[in-house]
């Protein structure tokens with residue numbers, strides 16, 4: 268029996284604000300198995316980013332804990348990488364230097380870091396732009412660099428916070444396929460926040476629906492669609508039925 | 520369907536630097552700058568010669584370029600000019616270094632600690648209500664008419680603009696990048712070197728540009744107040760002697776210092792901020 272890679276135990280977060288305490292995440296429990304692709308959907312402002320930041324060790328829970336392979340998280344661990352809503356690239360660094368930033372912070376020798384960086388850039392189809400600066404890239408390319416940077420330290424878990432939300436539908440579709448490909452080939456566990464129900468059904472093994480703030484898990488859908496997802500699966504009846512169920516579960 | 524998405528050859532775009540047209544354009548721009556500066560100087564001198572000739576003023580009012588040039592050659596070869604230029608240069612650079620280092624260190628601490636800023640802010644702002652050059656006589660009384668008092672005046676003059684720019688620069692560091700550094704477990708030093716310094720660099724260099732000019736003013740004012748050497752001293756000496764050509768020679772030396780310092784900062788900017796061009 269495989270044990271979960273990530274366990275969320277009575278996770279609660281309340282922000283101290285000028286207008287009092289704001290309960291954002293209320294006693295959430297779930298676990299994620301290794302290799303699972305989980306999507307989190309929920310209304311705007313429900314606490315998805317807050318939840319994801321706690322999963323990544325970026326935010327300390329008010330109560331409860333996140334266990335990574337059984338150990339409670341206290342700081343961002345190397346096994347977990349984050350892709351943010353914005354690309355968050357350093358404009359003064361070249362694409363390659365942006366991608367190798369995590370390795371430089373870990374003190375990996377320059378040459379080794381660059382070799383790894385080049386390999387990852389090839390994976391996301393940006394080898395040609397290794398020496399370009401972020402201002403020379405399109406929005407989709409920037410977000411690809413951010414994905415490459417997240418993968419360069421070979422994490423076991425990839426957290427994505429609406430990574431392609433700002434992109435046009437076509438680019439978004441293409442990048443989703445790339446993420447799916449990387450998830451499969453790199454044997455990742457992925458947890459992705461999204462607003463897009465179609466995207467969630469297309470990508471995930473499981474979709475968690477959050478309630479409006481304070482967030483609790485309102486529903487947990489298993490997505491039993493074939494893998495790899497065949498072309499045109501979005502137009503199948505079973506796909507539409509799942510999407511409709513999820514839509515019904517989201518209260519706003 | 521699940522292969523890495525490859526970019527078709529027709530869609531491939533070469534990074535900007537590698538495109539031949541861009542380099543040619545950049546070079547043409549540089550060449551223009553190289554020609555524009557000497558051409559401007561020649562034009563200015565011709566105009567000056569014309570006015571001096573047409574007006575036929577006495578030399579102590581407006582000397583013609585040739586007599587200034589002769590004076591310049593004379594005091595260059597007898598060592599006078601270098602003696603004074605060197606003095607002023609040391610004051611300018613010393614004051615700049617002192618003001619720059621204290622202002623950036625204090626600015627960084629203030630930017631990082633709102634408490635410290637609230638405690639010291641009122642004093643810093645109040646101290647600015649007195650122009651730094653107005654304190655020059657006091658500093659000359661306290662530290663004598665040597666170079667120390669001038670260095671302090673320069674440092675004082677450049678301090679505030681650089682302080683403000685440092686605070687603005689460090690405060691404006693992108694929040695997303697800070698979160699990123701945290702998620703990558705960067706320590707304080709790494710965050711400082713890899714994020715804060717490069718992010719604040721454009722604003723810091725802007726402060727330095729202002730500081731360089733102010734430092735020249737500080738040194739000259741300090742020497743006017745009381746000194747026995749330096750270009751500012753040479754100017755007030757020339758005034759006493761009605762030796763206007765010498766005054767012009769000193770002014771030219773000052774302009775040369777200002778221009779060189781400005782060009783150094785611009786070069787620094789070009790080198791450090793190459794990613795913005």
Ligand SMILES: Nc1ncnc2c1ncn2[C@@H]1O[C@H](COP(=O)(O)OP(=O)(O)OP(=O)(O)O)[C@@H](O)[C@H]1O
Pocket residue numbers: 282283284289291309310311312313314315316317318480
């Ligand atoms: N640092 C903070 N301090 C105080 N309140 C915060 C903070 N961050 C978020 N909140 C509040 O917590 C709630 C949830 O925010 P969160 O960003 O987690 O929502 P979200 O589900 O990611 O929303 P969206 O879908 O719009 O991105 C919001 O009401 C927000 O105002």
Ligand SMILES: [Mg+2]
Pocket residue numbers: 315316317
């Ligand atoms: Mg969010």
